Amino acid sequence: MKLCIPTAHDRGRAAPLSDHFGSAPYFTLVDSETGATDVISNRHAVHAPGSCDAARAIAAHDVEAVVCLGLGRRALASLEGAGIAVFVSGAGTVGGAVDAFRAGRLPRMRAEAACGGGRGHHCG
Numbered sequence: 001m002k003l004c005i006p007t008a009h010d011r012g013r014a015a016p017l018s019d020h021f022g023s024a025p026y027f028t029l030v031d032s033e034t035g036a037t038d039v040i041s042n043r044h045a046v047h048a049p050g051s052c053d054a055a056r057a058i059a060a061h062d063v064e065a066v067v068c069l070g071l072g073r074r075a076l077a078s079l080e081g082a083g084i085a086v087f088v089s090g091a092g093t094v095g096g097a098v099d100a101f102r103a104g105r106l107p108r109m110r111a112e113a114a115c116g117g118g119r120g121h122h123c124g
Contacts, residue, residue: 001032003101004063004084005094010039013095020115021071028094029061032102037094053084067097067106073114088113 006024007015016080018024025045029038034067044057079086087107091097098118100106 001029001048001064002062003032003098004028004058004061006042006066006068007039007088007094009067011069011094012039013093013098015039015094016092017069017089017094017097019030019069020053021066021068027058027061029063030094030098032098035098041067044110052077055079058084063114065101067101067111071109073111074115076109078113 005028006018006019006021007026007028008024009015010026012028015028017024018026023045024042025038027042029040030036040059040061044053044089059082063084065087066079067087069089071086076086078086087101087106088109089097089100090104091100
């Protein structure tokens with residue numbers, strides 16, 4: 001499964017997870033089966049709260065799931081509407097998040113756990 005993990009730096013599996021999906025500087029894309037990793041810049045990292053189009057930002061990359069610390073309700077609805085599952089991870093790095101995903105230890109994000117808006121904070 002192709003995962004998108006919002007990250008604070010371009011460091012592959014060693015990259016720390018970003019506090020929030022929409023304002024993450026990078027998206028680290030990982031194939032959970034092969035381990036193949038690619039990093040793309042988030043062109044929409046700077047945006048007004050609530051105006052990020054999360055699904056559009058990653059749709060061209062055939063992402064099937066997002067693994068993150070937190071995101072807003074609109075982003076969650078946008079991703080789920082595009083058929084992209086969202087999982088919550090408390091891992092500090094991409095490698096830790098991928099390992100937890102592969103082990104089946106990550107819960108699906110629930111709407112009530114999503115943020116009401118804003119950015120630059122952990123809210124998942």
